[in-house]
Amino acid sequence: MFSELGVVDAPLESNGVNLLQYRNESAVLGPWDGRVAVHVWVSNNRCFITTNANYMAAPASAVSDKLFLRRDMRWGPDDPTLWPLAYSDYFSHFGAIRRRPSNAEAAGTSWILWWDPTHTHFISPASGQTITRGLGKLSSARFSVLSDLSSDLLRKSDDYLKSSDSPLALVKELAESLRRGLSRLSSIPATFERMVLGVTNVQRTYLELEGLLRYMTVYKPRMEDLDYEGGPPDADTVGAFTADPMVAEKFHRARLPFWFIRPISAFPGVNILRVVQLLDPVGLMELEVVEGFAPITVGLTLQERIFGLHRGTDTLPWYKDPFAPGDAANPLSSKRDVISVVTGGSSLHQGTDTFTNSLVSGDAAKSLVVRSKQGLSGAVTGASTNKGKSRNDPCRKLPNPNAQQERNKYEVFQSPYMAPSIPGWAAALAAVDRFQTPACGSDPRNIYVLPEPAERSSLRARVEWENAR
Template structure:
């Protein structure tokens, strides 16, 4: 029990009573205080044995965690401000708030973007403000990420730990591909960069915790600090004596929350005031939803933050959607896990068992009540493809040892935003005409587009089907056009798979018959005495 002169009410009235055991000239121990202060509104004090400042702890049972205008979470952000220690995330206390002097290569992980770092794709476009990272900025960020990724190889741990590391690496690569390949607004680029920095910092501290701090914590030597205190580390709040002792031993800043009734045996050398953080409070301009509401000591807070990163940033490859993240509790937490078996494909491959032993894989035509059926000639072309990846061109197999490969993120073409935002641009009219022609229910209306594709395919550096080189000065009948259409479709789908390793997006039938009187573009017609025949101008030259 406290003496009468050390009651909570008297301590609040005279905080200097905290110094009743002060001995600044004596070396510190884990449970003595270099600095101490009273926690507002509670019969508790906060004591730190090794830090030079006193951060205000984030406290609350129903706190709202949301992204701020600087794409961080303010005092609720474990990368920026000390949080309550949670057993599942012991490594979060090892995060560096600023880049170290001797590690300038990691500077891009600690700095936000300016408008200088953003380059518009086309400053003459109707839709303004669409662009990407400046190439030099991207290369610096990529180089910093690679330096951290390379350090992963030095970690020894359980399969769960290694899986957690690799899933961080996978997510980083997806984020970098998004920054490299997906034009978007400046605000979205800033968000993607901030999330890339977040995952990279977590991976960096993940590695440092496993290779530096955890081995020192478990070493059998004395509890004296094994290295100078590093004030660039975020640190953590804790009321667990074991945690305080372990953090003190490896010089991680730690703040011990102590009930006033236990003050009698605690030494505090100096009083301190809470440091007020200079964080942005305005919400993110993208109007993002609240990430988490609840106790800041709840591990679900960090699950929700990583959920946001995963679900908002992963989708560079639209055919590689993955399941939500899962968690584990071995050694240190795992974060994002991605399993290849859960990936989605629009035209799935048949398993080898459905064809018999030794038979090649093939695509199947996916069926769904909300999905219009494929145009028949294109459906047959899809089913005719032999999906043997060993036959694919080297460009379809991007690996570190294959510099000629087409990067996966460049295997998808994003439409110019002008096409979506306007009604009468030339590009939109061209796409509308092509879609109209390829899917028209009348073969005579499809014929010009079939021959246009035939002409393009003749320029491809490959062995063409015989029909693509065929010339008929007497014209083409309906049956001949239909056979040509099948040859064009099959050749296109097969070539696409061989060069990209997956099926293309294929035309689907219209849900209605188009008007026979309407044509989206003017075309010159030649009248002949023979009905049911289509003449290609090139055949007459």
């Protein structure tokens, strides 16, 4: 984060303009003055930026119509909890969001809000504490810290909603989003990356909700109190960019960081104490886009982008979508897959070429079994899909001459070359529930429920059996 780097001086003069021309260290800095300043070009126009902070964050560059999730499962410079954005009347509370401290000691008991999850705190089957395969959860110790901190904030938001005559709807929306995020994080197993995304979503929602409450109860009253004296900004807030002198005046009075952008022609008479270089997001935060998560298409306005960010994490898939179009990266979307909704003792097959959504309510849907045609018996065959179709129907499935005809291993094998089967096997095989996924997976290899009658321990018997075939 930018707070961890030192501020570097820059040339005082650019194109004949020296920003320290009116420097006066003994004077009290007002909203138009700058503790530090910088020369910049904005839309091919020479401008300068002043701030009441002691560092100069770089304004956002040209934006696209998409939001990209980064490798740390955060939203990079599009996230108002990570980098100051342009001031917006609708999101005026962004400037009051707490920024990441420079070290763990400065974070105090709130360190969990900027913590980056690691595999150490991902409880997976390898730990022996879960029964799911390839999935896991955040450790109970870290979740407890995050949950306890969030519970205190949710109580404050509830108190605000009860005490205010006209509470902001956004407070309720963010509080509900925080509750849902915590519930998913504690209850639903996920991949490691999706678990991290769940943590960062809770962190971001917490920081925005806290910033909104701080803005409404602390900073907004300061802005409206004309007798309140401004001064150096609170060091733990993110701040905002603005080109509006009235916004600069309000933020100066409230003691929130702001970066005031003006054309160079407005420079005369401005008291600036130091000229520095811009702190750019490049190198200060993770900008590499993560693979496997599609970008979110949004509008170009700040409000549209923030709305997209708010719903972004909730709309990104928790698991792979089995109903998605065929994709080599998604094995469940193969054309040879079969989806069966098992109801009691029967199954409703939906075909082998396409997926058709079925809505099954109540206790009728016992389980959803995804089985490969080459897996357990009972899958839909070409003959069943041809039922009711004429020979001239182009959709009629033709038999595959290369397909192997395998016998049903759940029926007793009859052969004059083999001794009679044990009677108990026939009854046991007939009672096997073939619609439940075995513990070894949905596509077992060389694994049967009971010993295969055709398999003989004697090598001679095996040779005789192969010759007989």
